[in-house]
Amino acid sequence: MLARGLSFSVFLAVGGLIGAVVAAWPGALVGVVLMALIAFYLDALRLLRLRGWLIKLSSLERADDTQVEVLPEPPAGAGLLGEMADRVHRLLRWRLRAQRESRLRLQEMFAAIQASPNGVILLDAQGRIEWCNQTAAGHLGLDAARDVRQHVAHLIRDPVFNAYVAAADFSAPVTISGRESTPSRPVRLSLQVHPYGQGQRLLLSRDVTLIEQAEAMRRDFVANVSHELRTPLTVLSGFVETLQTLELPPQDVRRYLGLMATQSDRMQTLVNDLLTLSRLEGSPLPSLDDRVGVDTLLAQCEIDAGALLPNMGRMDHVVEFVQEAPAQLAGVATELQSALSNLVSNAIRYTPAEGRVAVSWKLLPDGSGEFSVQDNGPGIAAEHLPRLTERFYRVDRSRSRDSGGTGLGLAIVKHVVQRHGAVLHIESEPGRGSRFSIVFPASRVHRLDAPQDLKAA
Numbered sequence: 007m008l009a010r011g012l013s014f015s016v017f018l019a020v021g022g023l024i025g026a027v028v029a030a031w032p033g034a035l036v037g038v039v040l041m042a043l044i045a046f047y048l049d050a051l052r053l054l055r056l057r058g059w060l061i062k063l064s065s066l067e068r069a070d071d072t073q074v075e076v077l078p079e080p081p082a083g084a085g086l087l088g089e090m091a092d093r094v095h096r097l098l099r100w101r102l103r104a105q106r107e108s109r110l111r112l113q114e115m116f117a118a119i120q121a122s123p124n125g126v127i128l129l130d131a132q133g134r135i136e137w138c139n140q141t142a143a144g145h146l147g148l149d150a151a152r153d154v155r156q157h158v159a160h161l162i163r164d165p166v167f168n169a170y171v172a173a174a175d176f177s178a179p180v181t182i183s184g185r186e187s188t189p190s191r192p193v194r195l196s197l198q199v200h201p202y203g204q205g206q207r208l209l210l211s212r213d214v215t216l217i218e219q220a221e222a223m224r225r226d227f228v229a230n231v232s233h234e235l236r237t238p239l240t241v242l243s244g245f246v247e248t249l250q251t252l253e254l255p256p257q258d259v260r261r262y263l264g265l266m267a268t269q270s271d272r273m274q275t276l277v278n279d280l281l282t283l284s285r286l287e288g289s290p291l292p293s294l295d296d297r298v299g300v301d302t303l304l305a306q307c308e309i310d311a312g313a314l315l316p317n318m319g320r321m322d323h324v325v326e327f328v329q330e331a332p333a334q335l336a337g338v339a340t341e342l343q344s345a346l347s348n349l350v351s352n353a354i355r356y357t358p359a360e361g362r363v364a365v366s367w368k369l370l371p372d373g374s375g376e377f378s379v380q381d382n383g384p385g386i387a388a389e390h391l392p393r394l395t396e397r398f399y400r401v402d403r404s405r406s407r408d409s410g411g412t413g414l415g416l417a418i419v420k421h422v423v424q425r426h427g428a429v430l431h432i433e434s435e436p437g438r439g440s441r442f443s444i445v446f447p448a449s450r451v452h453r454l455d456a457p458q459d460l461k462a463a
């Protein structure tokens with residue numbers, strides 16, 4: 007301020023001096039007035055430029071996403087006005103930077119909420135939607151843009167949810183059926199309201215279909231295991247009671263003990279199969295480095311089949327083994343063996359007298375390998391096919407149980423197949439036999455050179 011006063015005085019003094027030199031006292035007066043006027047207009051000019059710059063700034067301010075880079079430079083100039091412009095410029099740059107950073111943070115936060123597998127809906131104090139992510143929109147059939155400011159209870163028309171909102175007790179979630187839920191493909195959603203801020207609420211939605219299914223499966227599984235164990239146990243305890251209370255001739259005792267042994271074998275098989283399944287679920291994926299020869303697997307299947315045929319009274323069956331191309335499979339030998347033997351034993355068990363079972367291995371053109379078991383048995387009706395690999399699923403419960411089946415065989419096969427990246431195909435038609443095949447991916451099939459045929463059993 008002092009400098010500005012001094013420079014103005016010097017300016018006037020120079021004007022007065024020049025005027026005095028040119029025309030004595032009157033000249034000095036004219037010089038001072040002239041210089042004062044010049045100084046005034048120069049100042050006014052600078053103020054006008056400053057005003058123009060401020061108008062430009064305020065027009066930018068109104069645009070939402072002003073960038074620091076597009077801020078106009080302040081009008082050049084020293085002195086008080088120059089310094090003022092400079093300070094305003096710096097303040098504005100700082101504010102724009104801070105604004106940009108907070109906008110970016112907000113965008114990142116919304117992007118993170120968008121990426122959430124859970125649905126998020128922000129509600130105002132009146133229960134109107136302020137914002138929702140795509141997951142919530144998908145879960146509840148909302149339109150993230152169109153439904154803003156709509157009352158949530160008008161959009162989620164589910165009596166359970168409406169009662170939940172009306173009761174205003176949000177201590178626990180509520181579960182409703184999803185918009186796309188059908189009896190064959192149920193979709194279950196868990197919704198919970200969390201109050202926050204000043205009356206606002208956060209509504210979270212979560213797809214709990216798989217959790218509910220797993221829970222139902224667990225319940226079914228326990229019920230099935232108990233049921234499967236109860237039958238042989240009832241038989242066993244009946245025989246024990248008979249043996250304890252009655253004086254029986256030795257041949258009857260032997261017969262009863264034989265029947266008891268069958269039942270305990272059945273329980274043992276069930277427990278072993280359950281343990282196999284849980285081992286398969288818990289163990290790491292089979293490596294690509296351990297290999298087993300397909301001929302070894304087929305030879306063991308042949309031994310197993312040879313033992314099963316007389317046991318099942320199927321001596322009139324013809325079981326053929328054909329290996330079209332020698333190869334090795336990468337995977338866990340015991341698991342592969344159990345899967346292949348399971349298919350062979352099913353074919354033998356469920357094919358009545360004088361059946362033909364063909365077991366074969368061949369390489370497919372894309373380098374994958376197919377193991378197949380074909381029989382000319384009774385076949386399976388189409389409605390059973392999708393459920394065959396479920397635990398304890400049997401087409402004909404009594405027939406399967408008579409043959410000692412627990413209904414876990416194909417569940418084990420499916421697990422082994424999945425763990426080895428293979429695919430299980432089941433083709434069957436009532437009266438025309440069945441064909442079960444496992445196609446192993448090329449990455450697990452190693453071709454060996456000379457072809458060889460295994461003998462027919």
Ligand SMILES: Nc1ncnc2c1ncn2[C@@H]1O[C@H](COP(=O)(O)OP(=O)(O)OP(=O)(O)O)[C@@H](O)[C@H]1O
Pocket residue numbers: 279348352353356357381383384385386394395399400401402406407410411412413414415416417440
């Ligand atoms: N080759 C087949 N021909 C006809 N039905 C079959 C054949 N293979 C399987 N099934 C049917 O599929 C059902 C399920 O087979 P799975 O091998 O899982 O169980 P299981 O043979 O009953 O018992 P487990 O194999 O555990 O001893 C069988 O009960 C049977 O009804």
Ligand SMILES: [Mg+2]
Pocket residue numbers: 348351352411415416
């Ligand atoms: Mg079986």
